Amino acid sequence: MALFHKIEDTISALKVETLSQERKQTLLPLIDYIKENIKEKQEIRINFICTHNSRRSHLSQVWAQTMAYYFNIKNVFCYSGGTEATALFPVVAETLQHSGFEIQKISENNNPIYSIKYAENEHPIIGFSKTYEHDFNPKSKFAAILTCSQADGDCPFIVGAKKRISLPFDDPKAFDKTPQQAIKYNERSLQIATELFYVFSQINS
16 A cells, blocks of 8 residues: 555655765765665664653654655564653644644643554554653664754764664754744654655665
């Protein structure tokens, strides 16, 4: 079963040619990690980590899982976590919905749980804020992807990680409660989507 049509349209509009050579070099360790695991016939576990697990790490988790499906890369399991737990910021869910994901809030509390679907017959991604070592996340043989410079500095060593990769993105939180909020969250989401499209496009090339 294919991706939801609107997500396919969003992916088709991504401009991979805008990626700089410098940024492609930053993405290379993640490409290498995925290729190595495929070669070794190992499951590919990727845990995207930022400080609060509220914005960038969730966007990265969702787009990585979606791109693995889009490029038919099997045995990819994407996670996210923080150095502390807060809540998935609601504008992140709205931004993903705008790109074609089906979002349902399946619990109501200070840290709501979201179901995030990218295809009719695939398991939804379960989105909620948690620490990176939370029981929901893998304990060993995973790549730890640091999506913010603060988490990168706070976590010099991540227990169980097979590989640690710094992949920082600017925080859209800087535009919260401003007229630019929706535009800037969408920009960041599409930047992350573009970079992860590039990563997964390189796996079988």
